[in-house]
Amino acid sequence: AQKVTQAQTEISVVEKEDVTLDCVYETRDTTYYLFWYKQPPSGELVFLIRRNSFDEQNEISGRYSWNFQKSTSSFNFTITASQVVDSAVYFCALSEYTNAGKSTFGDGTTLTVKP
Amino acid sequence: DTGVSQNPRHKITKRGQNVTFRCDPISEHNRLYWYRQTLGQGPEFLTYFQNEAQLEKSRLLSDRFSAERPKGSFSTLEIQRTEQGDSAMYLCASSLPGQDNPPLHFGNGTRLTVT
DSSP states (O other): OOEEEOOOSEEEEETTOOEEEOOEEEOSOSSEEEEEEEEOTTOOOEEEEEEETTOOOOEEETTEEEEEEGGGTEEEEEESSOOGGGOEEEEEEEEESSOTTSEEEOOOEEEEEEO | OOOOEEEOSEEEEOTTOOEEEEEEOOTTOOEEEEEEEOTTSOOEEEEEEETTEEEEEOTTSOTTEEEEOGGGSOEEEEESSOOGGGOEEEEEEEEOOOTTOOOOEEOOOEEEEEO
């Protein structure tokens, strides 16, 4: 069975601070996908990044960066110089390699960025 | 790309009534997924379609739940004899086919309240 744990339920930071959201996963599969989604107050889940289990390269996209470490089964997400618009619930998800749409989600981390 | 559309946005019903939700995926997306999200938790996979074929159903999907996708376009999710425990946000998502398993595009969801 697959499991995703996001130990941080809520995080509150002041604008321009850096913040890291933790994600730890469990799977018996040797190949899989990992994702991060953002759910703003409007409710629609927005895809941020996908990483397959073969690719442990870290990635940076603007103010966002991701650190994938297979050895510790972690896929952490860092927002640099946070902004109020970053306030949302962030979900980490794990999926089968053959069907990325069938995902197991963590319970999310609610990020509040205060001005 | 008009996005994934779900109707209605909100539904309030009395226990024991039947309800039906509709999802219109992004055109040309042949995969369609239903997820359920309760307050404070991540989405949970319910079922998915590839074109008109329902390929997998979660154990969460009791006999009171049925989903269809006639002609491989829009999909409906029906809940019969609703119970208070069915209160949740029902999310629909779609994706393109492909060996690289493209990510999901989610709709805004239908929030069901069973009184």
